[in-house]
Amino acid sequence: MANYRELWESLGVDLKKHDELCAVLPEFFEEIYLSQNDRPENMNYFNFVVSEIHGYRIQELADHKEKGAKVVGTFCVYVPDEITFAGGGIGIGLCGGSDFWIPDGEKVLPRNTCPLIKASIGAKLGNTCPYFSSADLLVGETTCDGKKKAWEILGEYTPVHVMDLPQMKREKGKLHWMDEIKIYKDKIEELTGTEVTKENLEKSIKLINDKRRALQRLYNLRKEENLPISGKDALLITQIAFYDDPERFTEKVHALCDELEKRAAEGVSVFAEGTPRILVTGTPMAIPNWKMHHLIETSGGAVVCEETCTGVKYFQDLVNEDNETMEDQLRSLTDRYLNINCACFTPNDGRIDDIIRLYKEYKADGVIYYSLPFCSTYAIEYKKVKEALEKEGIPVIMIETDYSLQDAGQIKTRLEAFFEMLDAPEK
Amino acid sequence: MVCPHVARVYITTVIEGVSQLFSIGIDMGSVGTKAVIYNGEMIDKIVIPTGWSPKNAGTEVFNALLKRNNIKKEQVKKIITTGYGRSSLDFADKAVTEITCHAKGAFFLNENIRTVLDIGGQDSKVIALDEAGNVSDFLMNDKCAAGTGRFLQVMATLLEMDVEDFSAINSTVKPQKISSMCTVFAESEIISLLANGVEKESLALGILDSIANRAVSMLKRVGIHSEIGFTGGVSKSKNLVTLIEEKTGLNLYSHPDSQIAGALGAAIIGWNKINLGYIE
Ligand code: SF4
Ligand code: SF4
Numbered sequence: 001m002a003n004y005r006e007l008w009e010s011l012g013v014d015l016k017k018h019d020e021l022c023a024v025l026p027e028f029f030e031e032i033y034l035s036q037n038d039r040p041e042n043m044n045y046f047n048f049v050v051s052e053i054h055g056y057r058i059q060e061l062a063d064h065k066e067k068g069a070k071v072v073g074t075f076c077v078y079v080p081d082e083i084t085f086a087g088g089g090i091g092i093g094l095c096g097g098s099d100f101w102i103p104d105g106e107k108v109l110p111r112n113t114c115p116l117i118k119a120s121i122g123a124k125l126g127n128t129c130p131y132f133s134s135a136d137l138l139v140g141e142t143t144c145d146g147k148k149k150a151w152e153i154l155g156e157y158t159p160v161h162v163m164d165l166p167q168m169k170r171e172k173g174k175l176h177w178m179d180e181i182k183i184y185k186d187k188i189e190e191l192t193g194t195e196v197t198k199e200n201l202e203k204s205i206k207l208i209n210d211k212r213r214a215l216q217r218l219y220n221l222r223k224e225e226n227l228p229i230s231g232k233d234a235l236l237i238t239q240i241a242f243y244d245d246p247e248r249f250t251e252k253v254h255a256l257c258d259e260l261e262k263r264a265a266e267g268v269s270v271f272a273e274g275t276p277r278i279l280v281t282g283t284p285m286a287i288p289n290w291k292m293h294h295l296i297e298t299s300g301g302a303v304v305c306e307e308t309c310t311g312v313k314y315f316q317d318l319v320n321e322d323n324e325t326m327e328d329q330l331r332s333l334t335d336r337y338l339n340i341n342c343a344c345f346t347p348n349d350g351r352i353d354d355i356i357r358l359y360k361e362y363k364a365d366g367v368i369y370y371s372l373p374f375c376s377t378y379a380i381e382y383k384k385v386k387e388a389l390e391k392e393g394i395p396v397i398m399i400e401t402d403y404s405l406q407d408a409g410q411i412k413t414r415l416e417a418f419f420e421m422l423d424a425p426e427k
Numbered sequence: 428m429v430c431p432h433v434a435r436v437y438i439t440t441v442i443e444g445v446s447q448l449f450s451i452g453i454d455m456g457s458v459g460t461k462a463v464i465y466n467g468e469m470i471d472k473i474v475i476p477t478g479w480s481p482k483n484a485g486t487e488v489f490n491a492l493l494k495r496n497n498i499k500k501e502q503v504k505k506i507i508t509t510g511y512g513r514s515s516l517d518f519a520d521k522a523v524t525e526i527t528c529h530a531k532g533a534f535f536l537n538e539n540i541r542t543v544l545d546i547g548g549q550d551s552k553v554i555a556l557d558e559a560g561n562v563s564d565f566l567m568n569d570k571c572a573a574g575t576g577r578f579l580q581v582m583a584t585l586l587e588m589d590v591e592d593f594s595a596i597n598s599t600v601k602p603q604k605i606s607s608m609c610t611v612f613a614e615s616e617i618i619s620l621l622a623n624g625v626e627k628e629s630l631a632l633g634i635l636d637s638i639a640n641r642a643v644s645m646l647k648r649v650g651i652h653s654e655i656g657f658t659g660g661v662s663k664s665k666n667l668v669t670l671i672e673e674k675t676g677l678n679l680y681s682h683p684d685s686q687i688a689g690a691l692g693a694a695i696i697g698w699n700k701i702n703l704g705y706i707e
Contacts, residue, residue, distance in 0.1 A: 421561070
C-alpha cells in the first residue's frame with residue numbers, strides 16, 4: 001500500500017492500532033481470495049480496491065471533501081443513496097465485518113449484541129476505520145432494536161441522522177416513509193448547501209440504477225450451469241459496491257462481465273462438475289466478513305446467490321426512471337425502497353417468496369440460512385422460512401455464527417454433512 | 428439408490444466369485460477411535476482411546492484389524508474415515524462426516540430407525556432418515572458443551588462420582604432441578620446446591636434430566652419419527668434412556684453395537700462404493 005499515514009493522521013485515525021489491522025488484513029485476504037483457482041482477470045481491479053482499502057478510496061474522498069463535497073455514511077440498504085448523491089454528497093456503506101473492532105464496541109455495548117453493530121460502533125469509537133473518520137454525517141435507521149439504540153450511543157461521538165423506517169408495509173407506512181425521505185432530503189441539503197432538484201435527482205437515480213444493472217448482469221451470470229465466478233468473488237464485488245465510486249465501479253463490473261460472458265460461452269467453470277449449488281440467505285456480510293462463503297467453498301460447495309443485503313436485496317429492484325415531477329421521483333424511491341424484504345418487518349412473507357424464486361432461478365441445490373448471533377429478527381424468521389421451504393421440498397440448514405474462526409471446524413462438518421445429504425443417491 | 432436388502436444379497440453373490448474383498452471404516456472421535464471391517468457383514472470391530480493423535484489411533488486400529496483377521500492390505504479396497512479426525516489419515520480413500528456415517532450405521536443395525544439421537548463427547552446431534560436410510564435433515568448443537576458427554580463428565584467430576592454410578596441410582600430418588608444449561612453456570616449452580624446440603628444422587632439425576640430436556644428439544648426441532656435410535660457414549664446410561672423415553676412417550680432403541688455405528692456406517696459406504704464399481 002502506498003503511504004497514507006499523513007492522510008490517516010489528518011482524519012484522526014489511531015495510527016498505532018490501525019497498523020495492527022493493516023498487518024493482518026493482507027494475509028487474510030491472500031489466504032481466502034488469492035488462493036482460489038482460475039480467478040477471472042478482471043478481478044484485479046477489485047483485488048486492488050481491497051489491497052488499498054484504507055488508502056486509495058480514502059484519498060479520493062479526501063480530495064472530494066477538499067472541493068466541498070460531503071461524505072455520508074450509512075448502515076442499511078433502506079437509506080436512499082440517490083438523495084445523498086443528488087445533493088452533492090457521497091454515500092458510503094459502513095458496516096463492520098471484522099472481529100478487530102468488537103472489543104472497542106463492547107466497551108459501550110452489551111456483549112450480547114449483534115457483531116455487526118458492535119464492530120460498527122467499535123470502528124468509530126476506536127478511531128480505526130478511516131471511512132468512519134471521513135464521514136461528515138452518519139445516517140441510522142429504525143430497523144432492529146440493537147441498531148436503534150446504538151445510534152443514541154454513536155450520536156455522542158459524531159453527528160447522526162436517524163430515519164424512522166416503518167415496521168409494516170401498509171399504505172400509511174408508505175406515506176410515512178416518503179415523508180422520511182423528504183426529511184432526509186432536507187437534511188442533506190442543509191449539510192451540503194446544495195438543493196436537491198428534479199434534475200440532479202434524475203441523474204443520481206440513473207447513476208445508482210446503473211450500478212444495480214451492472215450487479216444484476218453479474219448475478220445473472222451466476223445462473224449459468226458452469227459457474228464462471230466463485231461465490232466469494234461475487235460477494236466481494238457486492239461488498240465493494242457499498243463504498244466505491246459508483247461510476248467507476250459500474251464500468252469495472254461490466255468489464256468483468258464481458259470476460260465472464262466469454263467464459264460462459266466456452267463453458268468454463270471455477271468449480272468441479274457436480275459441486276452443490278448453494279443459495280445463502282440471511283443477515284448481511286459486511287467487508288471483510290467472508291467466513292461463510294469461504295467455509296462453504298472449501299467444504300465442497302459453491303455459492304450461487306445471496307438473498308441478503310450484501311446480495312440481491314441491494315440491487316434486484318430498480319427505481320422507476322420515468323417521473324414527471326419531483327413528487328413522482330420521491331414516490332418512486334419510496335416504492336423501490338419499501339419493496340426490500342428485511343426481517344425487521346412484520347409480516348415479511350415477501351422474503352420467503354424471494355428465497356423460493358431465487359432458488360429456482362439460480363438452480364440451487366440447497367439453502368444455507370446464515371444468521372449472526374443475537375440477531376433476533378432473522379433467527380426467529382427461520383422457522384417460517386424453513387417450513388415454507390420444506391413444503392417446496394427445498395433442503396435448508398441454519399448456521400448461526402459470528403466473525404471469529406473458532407467454530408470453523410464444526411461448521412465445516414455441518415456443511416459437509418449437508419452437501420452429502422444433497423448428494424444422496426436418490427436425489 | 429440400491430435398496431439395502433438387494434445390496435446385501437447382491438454383495439454375497441459377487442463375493443463368492445471374487446473372494447475376500449473388504450472395506451474398513453474408521454471413526455476417529457474426540458474420545459475413542461473405532462474401526463469396523465466389513466464385507467456385506469460386519470467381520471470385526473475394535474475400539475481404542477484416541478489419545479492425543481487421531482492419526483496414530485486410526486493407523487493402530489487399521490493394522491490391528493488386519494492382523495487379527497489375517498487379512499492383507501491389498502484385500503481392503505476402500506477405507507473411509509469419519510469423526511473429527513477424519514482428515515488425518517493419508518492412506519484413506521475418502522472422509523465422510525459422522526452425520527452421514529452414523530445414519531448409515533444406525534440404519535444397518537435397525538432398518539426401522541427414522542431418527543438418530545447421538546450424544547457424543549463433544550457434541551450432540553439429531554439426524555432424520557428417510558425410508559432408504561438417507562439423511563433427510565439433521566441438527567448439531569453449536570460450539571457449546573451443554574447436553575453433551577463433556578457436560579456430564581464435568582458434572583460427575585464435580586460430584587466426585589463416575590458417570591457409570593449415575594445408572595446405579597435408585598429410581599426413588601427425586602431429581603433436583605438444575606436450571607442452567609450452560610456448563611459454566613450449571614457448575615456454580617451445583618456447587619451452591621451441594622453447599623445447601625442437596626443429596627449428590629438427586630443432583631446426578633437432575634443433571635441427567637437437564638441433558639434429557641436438551642435432547643428432547645433437539646429431537647422436536649427436527650421432528651420425531653419413530654423408531655428413535657440412541658447412539659454415542661452417553662446412550663449407555665439407563666437412567667437417561669428412561670428419562671428421554673418418559674419425555675417423548677416413545678421407546679429408544681439402543682443397539683449393543685451403537686458405539687461403533689459411525690465406523691460401521693463408514694465401512695458400509697466404502698463397501699457400497701466397491702460394489703457400485705462392479706456394477707459400472
Ligand atoms: S438486514 Fe435489514 S436492517 Fe440490516 S442492512 Fe439489511 S435491510 Fe437493513
Ligand atoms: S444483523 Fe440483525 S441484529 Fe445485526 S444489525 Fe442487522 S438486523 Fe440488527
